[in-house]
Amino acid sequence: MKFDIPAIIQGYAQGYFLMANDGEEGSLGWYSSRQRALIPLDGRFRYPRSLQRFLNQERFTAAINRDFQGVMAGCANRETTWISSELQEIYWQLYQAGWAYSFETWQGDELAGGILGIAIGGAFIGESMFYRIPEGSKVAMVKLVEHLQTQQFLLFDAQMMNPHLERFGAYTVSEQEYEPLLRKAVRRQCSLQ
Numbered sequence: 774m775k776f777d778i779p780a781i782i783q784g785y786a787q788g789y790f791l792m793a794n795d796g797e798e799g800s801l802g803w804y805s806s807r808q809r810a811l812i813p814l815d816g817r818f819r820y821p822r823s824l825q826r827f828l829n830q831e832r833f834t835a836a837i838n839r840d841f842q843g844v845m846a847g848c849a850n851r852e853t854t855w856i857s858s859e860l861q862e863i864y865w866q867l868y869q870a871g872w873a874y875s876f877e878t879w880q881g882d883e884l885a886g887g888i889l890g891i892a893i894g895g896a897f898i899g900e901s902m903f904y905r906i907p908e909g910s911k912v913a914m915v916k917l918v919e920h921l922q923t924q925q926f927l928l929f930d931a932q933m934m935n936p937h938l939e940r941f942g943a944y945t946v947s948e949q950e951y952e953p954l955l956r957k958a959v960r961r962q963c964s965l966q
């Protein structure tokens with residue numbers, strides 16, 4: 774099935790995101806949140822001290838889109854998932870059109886973890902993350918933030934807050950605060966690669 778990629782990008786650019794209800798097929802919908810979780814792309818970004826050891830040892834290498842389908846499958850492989858097969862097909866078409874990305878960590882030839890997201894201008898909208906090797910997704914988060922900073926992105930939208938994201942300095946903003954940040958970010962010319 775072919776999806777309307779420009780309409781999907783427009784939805785994300787307006788602050789909405791797609792989700793399936795408990796992985797049910799055919800129940801895909803657009804959602805918004807009164808409180809948006811953002812990962813800081815400035816000095817407020819932090820990570821657990823225990824992670825510094827992994828970063829210093831350089832156990833993992835970072836890559837972009839080396840195994841997009843592997844990251845997408847890893848993100849969807851949960852007991853309860855909002856990433857239905859229909860949503861996976863949308864992500865795949867967004868990837869093929871140059872909108873969706875996987876930011877990955879590798880240990881040798883093994884995919885250690887990754888983050889799935891959509892880049893629109895200077896906004897990176899994180900959809901999901903996973904790991905196969907302990908610390909794989911955490912290292913991916915640190916390396917992705919460093920990369921977004923280097924590429925001069927303005928916004929890293931993590932959508933919904935959780936305790937894991939709080940450890941990285943994530944904070945929430947209201948819808949009213951989020952909308953102008955998003956508008957400014959999507960107008961900025963940035964490239965993830």
